[in-house]
Amino acid sequence: MxxxxxxxxxxxxxxxxxxxxxxxxxxxxxxxxxxxxxQVNISIEARRKQVIEKITSEIVTNIGSRIPGLSQGMGAVEDQALRQLSEEYGKQLDIHQDESSGQLFFKVVDQEKGEVIEDLPAEESNKLQERLFTITQKIVDQNMI
Missing domain, CATH: 1.20.5 (Single alpha-helices involved in coiled-coils or other helix-helix interfaces)
Structure with missing residues (x-):
């Protein structure tokens, strides 16, 4: 070959x-x-803070995406946060989320009748949303081990 x-x-x-x-x-x-x-090394406290902020964002989103007027389906943290915000505001509040923008809007509800008394303006809703985030963040921080 x-x-x-x-x-x-x-x-x-x-x-x-x-x-x-x-x-x-x-x-x-x-x-x-x-x-x-x-390589970024973050401390345990910073990692904890990130986790708390992520959980808080999800909880606030869940509060806004629930069925209006139906608070029974919410978890303990959502109930507690909304209850505390209502106490601070001095009136019973309800939340609904605008589907197009994702923004939360607050309504004042008559406790006895369960009817909406007034829709709060966007500026006031924004302030209440920030306060709701802060309240929820504190609750999540207290509940974390």
Whole structure:
């Protein structure tokens, strides 16, 4: 069996490609290893604060996305936060979330009849939403182990 010059050249070309590919990979590995890696170490307190803020955001969103006038389906934290906000405001409050903007709007509810007395303006709703977030954050912080 005879080996042609074409076959030898083909083998040499393949071997040269493998060598150059290996050299490129080695250079890339060396460049990657020598480059400083960005690593952020945060303290346990900062991590706890991040978790509390995330949980609080989810709870406030859940309060706003519930069925208006139906507070029985909410969890203990949601009930407690809304109850405390209502006590601070001095009137029974109910919340609904605008589906298009995701913003919370507050309503004053008659405790005896369960009917909406008035819709609060956007500025006041924004202030109440900030206060609701703060109240919920404190409740979550107290409940975390």
């Amino acid at each position: 005879a080996i042609t010059s074409f076959q030898v050249q083909n083998i040499l070309r393949t071997y040269a490609r493998q060598l150059s590919r290996g050299q490129r990979l080695a250079r890339n590995r060396a460049a990657t290893q020598s480059a400083p890696t960005d």
